[in-house]
Amino acid sequence: MSEVQTVDNMVTIKIDGIDYQAKEGEYILNAARANDIFIPAICYLTRCSPTLACRICLVEADGKQVYACNAKVKEGMEVVVDTPNILEERRAIMEVYDVNHPLQCGVCDKSGECELQNYTLELGVDSQSYMIPDTKRESVNWSSILHYDPALCIVCERCTTVCKDMIGDAAITTVKRGGAELDKGYKDSMPKDAYSMWNKLQKSVIAPSNGTEHTNCSDCGECIAVCPVGALASRDFVYTSNAWDLKRIPAVAAHSSDGAQIYYEVRPTSIEDRTEKIFRITNEWSYVSLDGSARFAYDFQNTTATKDKAAFDAAIEAFKKADTVRFNAMITNEEAAMLQTLKEKMGVKLYNPEVRAFQKFLNHYEAASGNSLWTTDTDAMMKKSDFVISIGAALRNDSPAMKYAFNNIQKLNKGAGLYFHPVGDTLIPSFGKNVVAFNHKVGLEEAALYLVLDLFADKALLPEDVKEYIASFAKSETKTVKEKEVKTVKELVLNEETGEEEEVSKKVTEMVEKEITITTNGLVALLGGDASKFDDVFAKMMKKKENFSMMLGEDLYYHEKAENIAKLVALVEATCPIDVVMTPPKSNALGVALICDLDDAQSGYTVGYNENGDFRLSALGSGDLDMPAMNQQEGTLCSITKRVLPTNAAVEYAGHELNDLMKELVDAPALTIDWTAMLPTDRGFKAVNFDSLPNSFTNDGVDNRGYTLDTSNVETELPEVVKFDENAVLDGEIAYRCNPARQFNDFTAKSHEIFETFALYASKEKAESLGNKVEVVFDNGSITLDVVVDDKITGDIVKVSDFKAAEGVYDLFGESRYTKVTLRKV
Numbered sequence: 001m002s003e004v005q006t007v008d009n010m011v012t013i014k015i016d017g018i019d020y021q022a023k024e025g026e027y028i029l030n031a032a033r034a035n036d037i038f039i040p041a042i043c044y045l046t047r048c049s050p051t052l053a054c055r056i057c058l059v060e061a062d063g064k065q066v067y068a069c070n071a072k073v074k075e076g077m078e079v080v081v082d083t084p085n086i087l088e089e090r091r092a093i094m095e096v097y098d099v100n101h102p103l104q105c106g107v108c109d110k111s112g113e114c115e116l117q118n119y120t121l122e123l124g125v126d127s128q129s130y131m132i133p134d135t136k137r138e139s140v141n142w143s144s145i146l147h148y149d150p151a152l153c154i155v156c157e158r159c160t161t162v163c164k165d166m167i168g169d170a171a172i173t174t175v176k177r178g179g180a181e182l183d184k185g186y187k188d189s190m191p192k193d194a195y196s197m198w199n200k201l202q203k204s205v206i207a208p209s210n211g212t213e214h215t216n217c218s219d220c221g222e223c224i225a226v227c228p229v230g231a232l233a234s235r236d237f238v239y240t241s242n243a244w245d246l247k248r249i250p251a252v253a254a255h256s257s258d259g260a261q262i263y264y265e266v267r268p269t270s271i272e273d274r275t276e277k278i279f280r281i282t283n284e285w286s287y288v289s290l291d292g293s294a295r296f297a298y299d300f301q302n303t304t305a306t307k308d309k310a311a312f313d314a315a316i317e318a319f320k321k322a323d324t325v326r327f328n329a330m331i332t333n334e335e336a337a338m339l340q341t342l343k344e345k346m347g348v349k350l351y352n353p354e355v356r357a358f359q360k361f362l363n364h365y366e367a368a369s370g371n372s373l374w375t376t377d378t379d380a381m382m383k384k385s386d387f388v389i390s391i392g393a394a395l396r397n398d399s400p401a402m403k404y405a406f407n408n409i410q411k412l413n414k415g416a417g418l419y420f421h422p423v424g425d426t427l428i429p430s431f432g433k434n435v436v437a438f439n440h441k442v443g444l445e446e447a448a449l450y451l452v453l454d455l456f457a458d459k460a461l462l463p464e465d466v467k468e469y470i471a472s473f474a475k476s477e478t479k480t481v482k483e484k485e486v487k488t489v490k491e492l493v494l495n496e497e498t499g500e501e502e503e504v505s506k507k508v509t510e511m512v513e514k515e516i517t518i519t520t521n522g523l524v525a526l527l528g529g530d531a532s533k534f535d536d537v538f539a540k541m542m543k544k545k546e547n548f549s550m551m552l553g554e555d556l557y558y559h560e561k562a563e564n565i566a567k568l569v570a571l572v573e574a575t576c577p578i579d580v581v582m583t584p585p586k587s588n589a590l591g592v593a594l595i596c597d598l599d600d601a602q603s604g605y606t607v608g609y610n611e612n613g614d615f616r617l618s619a620l621g622s623g624d625l626d627m628p629a630m631n632q633q634e635g636t637l638c639s640i641t642k643r644v645l646p647t648n649a650a651v652e653y654a655g656h657e658l659n660d661l662m663k664e665l666v667d668a669p670a671l672t673i674d675w676t677a678m679l680p681t682d683r684g685f686k687a688v689n690f691d692s693l694p695n696s697f698t699n700d701g702v703d704n705r706g707y708t709l710d711t712s713n714v715e716t717e718l719p720e721v722v723k724f725d726e727n728a729v730l731d732g733e734i735a736y737r738c739n740p741a742r743q744f745n746d747f748t749a750k751s752h753e754i755f756e757t758f759a760l761y762a763s764k765e766k767a768e769s770l771g772n773k774v775e776v777v778f779d780n781g782s783i784t785l786d787v788v789v790d791d792k793i794t795g796d797i798v799k800v801s802d803f804k805a806a807e808g809v810y811d812l813f814g815e816s817r818y819t820k821v822t823l824r825k826v
Ligand code: SF4
Pocket: 152, 153, 154, 155, 156, 157, 158, 159, 160, 206, 223, 226, 227, 228, 229, 231, 232
């Protein structure tokens, strides 16, 4: 009898005669991996659709040959991993991959971590049975980042698959190439799967899907990460390092709040210069996908630091006389706890406009919902959600993790999506045919939430006044329509036999005018949607949908009506089957929001930490006292997935740290990481030492890094929400505080593989009307910026970058992400 216990949603299968538990509906390959069983597989990517490009994952299931990456487990299924026929197919596949593969392993970037090398050895390929004339294929640069060498490409399609299913850009595709035809004799003489794979391989190559030589994509580099061979690399990395020379430092991506797992890969700079340098970032790409800032903004360390005694003493004096410490989200939890201690012991104000609005929003949400934090996360959504709503975020720019989840839900979960945002983005509707994008006026975010209540709430649970308010938007109108009507008419017809007229009935179709009453949803129309078609479209979107989630973004935190919005979110959670996730704006905004009692304004003498101030601590190497950058520090960061994640120092730092100042100013422990176990447990942290924090994923992709914040849920009354003002919308020239997708802060700006400039970004038409440079005039100041085209946005709203602290863009925008401006051509 099997010793394996059956649990809900699990089935028992046999692999090579042994019983294992597997998730119902799971592919055989994933079930095997979760149970530590190896099945060869090249083209399949966990979290993406199977493409059957490589065919090497052949196994026998219940007596039939199937592809393990594409066949689902069933109760009682018996799987055999290796049969003589399968072993023959696999070996032939590897031999084919090796035909004409350039013999440059000695210098290839991938050598040592190449799956072609590994599988060739694993499957015992020690001779070659096949041959074909080669065709010259030239290397190309697809973008400022991407380098493609088609001669090394095995057309496994992992790059195209990840770009479409995970990233959402679908920027590369398989195209035809003029490879030689296979010798006809191979069709009969070689194993059939190997033949089909080879036939396709000879005909294909990868290229930008826009038909040009350049990708015009978000340059995330995820295609590089998943490439099993050396065909894709960053232009900067090609021929610089061998995999075996690089040391991996596990860390957390520092710039966005996604908390993505990364490895800084370091080695000495050169034979002469033994200083360790970061050469690249890699990731556990089966479980996590990076954005461009996480992968390429890595060389932001402070190289100018020394232990400057005079500067240190001046910093102590500055803190002693400081009224305010101004800082941002690029700070670890431990440092945030230090600043909070300074507030408690020395009475300084803590000013952090990047986080304060988010913190207030969280407080409103907690008061209204009883939940201390949001109820789902991006990982959980990708696993089960099949209907996703996004409100208040420029998804492509604000949160790569949210963008990937929104897209992945469409592609993998046969999902549907509603996207509400004032700035049109042509990429979002391309994620799936069941995505509807509302480009509404600035200020109507509450209307979007009322529409969500209208569409999804159990009306019996909604307060009467809310129900009536929503019903008041229903618009009935009487219309005159022309309709076909079939009528029976009688006519007299001459009977030729009898010569007499006879009455016969005949059906005729006539167009008649009719008055009908149509009811449409006024909220849909108000939000810029097509109300006449929406009911049908929505009914189609809802077919077979069971798991609903809603993403909320930074626009809502900076909204004039943020409190009412937070209450509406709580009402959605209480009355709709919808789980919610919120984007912490940038880096460790969640950690700061939980740990620090932030103030609404700064005043008096100010110490700036990576921000403007009378005295500046700076990890950028440009302040009055140097500090370590995030890639030079140990500590923890909180993520959108509500986890507390450990990050490590990749490169050396020789200067002072914040904790050195703390030891002089207040009672502080010896090391920065001594603060990890002292993080506030009443805010969800755990008293765990830094060195005890785990830092890995399980084989089936469960994130075990650090720990999950404790959250509380208190029973509350339904919140009292108020009506919104339809007329309180912004019209005219509008600026939106929003960065290009790979820029988040001064540290991304400093990194040499991030190219987006600090500028005003506009749609093509708008940019043409503005010229090359404009002065953006706000109520309280102005800034002159270059105009750059973002060809994925539509409409007239312009995006103004905020990633350089010294430019003071937060101060120009004040308590909103949108503001009316005057744009003057320069
Ligand atoms: S470039 Fe790499 S990932 Fe893309 S098809 Fe070729 S081998 Fe596969």
